[in-house]
Amino acid sequence: MKVKKYTASSMPEAMKLVRGELGSDAVILNSRVVQTGGFMGFFKKNSIEVIAAIDPDTEVSPKPAGIDKNDKYIHPAMNGNESKKDSPTVRLKPIVETPRKADSDLLKEISQLKELLKGSAKTEGVSLPEPVSRQIQYLGDQEIDQVIIDELAAVLLEKWYLGGAAASDEEITEWIAAAFEQRLSPLSFGGVTFTKKFVNVIGPTGVGKTTTLAKVAADCVLKHQKKVAFITTDTYRIAAIEQLKTYAKILDVPIEVCYNMDDFKAATDKFSEYDLVFIDTAGRNFRNQKYVNDLKSVIDFGKDMETYLVLALTSKQKDMEEIRKQFSLIHIDQFIFTKLDETAIYGSMINMAIKFSTGIAYLTNGQDVPDDLIEANPEKIANSILGVSTYE
Structure with missing residues (x-):
């Protein structure tokens, strides 16, 4: 599975980037509003961050920017004020794909991952990468609450599919530790404060x-x-x-x-x-x-x-x-x-x-x-x- 992250000023712009690189068969795993730019913490603007994926085995080359909705190639010399009939066009043969069982399995997996990334699914019944699954099992043995495990699984899967697919057990453990530390950071830790008698x-x-x-x-x-x-x-x-x-x-x-x-x-x-x-x-x-x-x-x-x-x-x-x-x-x-x-x-x-x-x-x-x-x-x-x- 090929997974990439895109950041754009709007959702239509993000979708254009996704289709331009991954093609129209790409599936959106997650999207959220993020803040980018700014100066010294001020003047930041909202952007859309999208995580998209496609199966490399079924990946289709994206259409060139010059193909219109009628599958006609528009000559580069044309501009918006010229008539299409004055320029040469080439009719493209539509691509017809026959659905395969592997495709439906992939879509099911992506759907499960998408739900995990939304934090609305549980890890039971979800096919996890074996190294991630091992760590999730360990956390279960440590009697971590299932809600926390599900939240953590979403974090681990996002890291795994965004370039960490060859991560070692040690690296995944570091991801978990960092996630725990971030989750606990708003709370008060440490001993006697010496502010009260x-x-x-x-x-x-x-x-x-x-x-x-x-x-x-x-x-x-x-x-x-x-x-x-x-x-x-x-x-x-x-x-x-x-x-x-x-x-x-x-x-x-x-x-x-x-x-x-x-x-x-x-x-x-x-x-x-x-x-x-x-x-x-x-x-x-x-x-x-x-x-x-x-x-x-x-x-x-x-x-x-x-x-x-x-x-x-x-x-x-x-x-x-x-x-x-x-x-x-x-x-x-x-x-x-x-x-x-x-x-x-x-x-x-x-x-x-x-x-x-x-x-x-x-x-x-x-x-x-x-x-x-x-x-x-x-x-x-x-x-x-x-x-x-x-x-x-």
């Missing part, structure tokens, strides 16, 4: 909130020389309080235990001179709205606060989604994904980020404090999914 971590039981909180606090103390303090509202587990007290002792920072809103307000007043106050919360079954309301009865979320929702990559995505929805009344700044080292399936990171338009602050890949903490960005998320880096 309180840093709060919430999430279900067993995801490693307390250890993660200690890692982030240690990073702020050791790398950024910040004066920090701890508040814990996890009064349901004595072990959790003792664990955070141990971390506080190692980092030489104060800690307060809060049982209600009055305790919380007293603790925040006590730590008014500190750069950052890290708040640990109880891990509960947050699929039950009651426990979300309990959190709000102890913590003043109206404070100058960054809130991170901690989720384990070993969890089911449906459970993650349900937990996120339960926290809909609490502003979540970013996700933190833990247990990167305990699974080989990372698709839920990009699924959750895109589904909830929420960036990612950190990834954790072990129990060591403060070492097993990775500040997230789109490149690291893409690399994790594609197996480019394991962060060991």
Whole structure:
């Protein structure tokens, strides 16, 4: 299949270019309005970008510009004011083609590709180039949402047929990484911003909130020389309080235990001179709205606060989604994904980020404090999914 991209000032002009090079049997795969020209970002004009294709086996030479609609050759000496009868003409024999099975198969394939490029078709049942198909299968194994896979397949096919038909697996992986990074780029990534005083971590039981909180606090103390303090509202587990007290002792920072809103307000007043106050919360079954309301009865979320929702990559995505929805009344700044080292399936990171338009602050890949903490960005998320880096 021969595929080319054309840019023109209008659709008729674009069609003229397509017919002039590919002939009248060319099929339009995709068209869109693009901005071209301009100076220093100003005075840009709209143009039409068209992607067209034709099967090389059935390609027919385009008609010369001098053939009129009656298949007569117009002598070059003629101009628009002269009569056609005064000039010699040659009648051209019409070309009659017999449809072949290969043609119908090709048209079906082009139609499928066109729908993919429009983002309105699914990859199931579509004949993909084998190297692209391999990568799509891998993304499915990573449990990437099908909608994201379909969008990505359109990107890969466009690149493949616009000159990358001999691309290696490594090059296709680079295309995928770039597409992931572009898709995630509007979201907020990276760790503590140091623009707000309180840093709060919430999430279900067993995801490693307390250890993660200690890692982030240690990073702020050791790398950024910040004066920090701890508040814990996890009064349901004595072990959790003792664990955070141990971390506080190692980092030489104060800690307060809060049982209600009055305790919380007293603790925040006590730590008014500190750069950052890290708040640990109880891990509960947050699929039950009651426990979300309990959190709000102890913590003043109206404070100058960054809130991170901690989720384990070993969890089911449906459970993650349900937990996120339960926290809909609490502003979540970013996700933190833990247990990167305990699974080989990372698709839920990009699924959750895109589904909830929420960036990612950190990834954790072990129990060591403060070492097993990775500040997230789109490149690291893409690399994790594609197996480019394991962060060991």
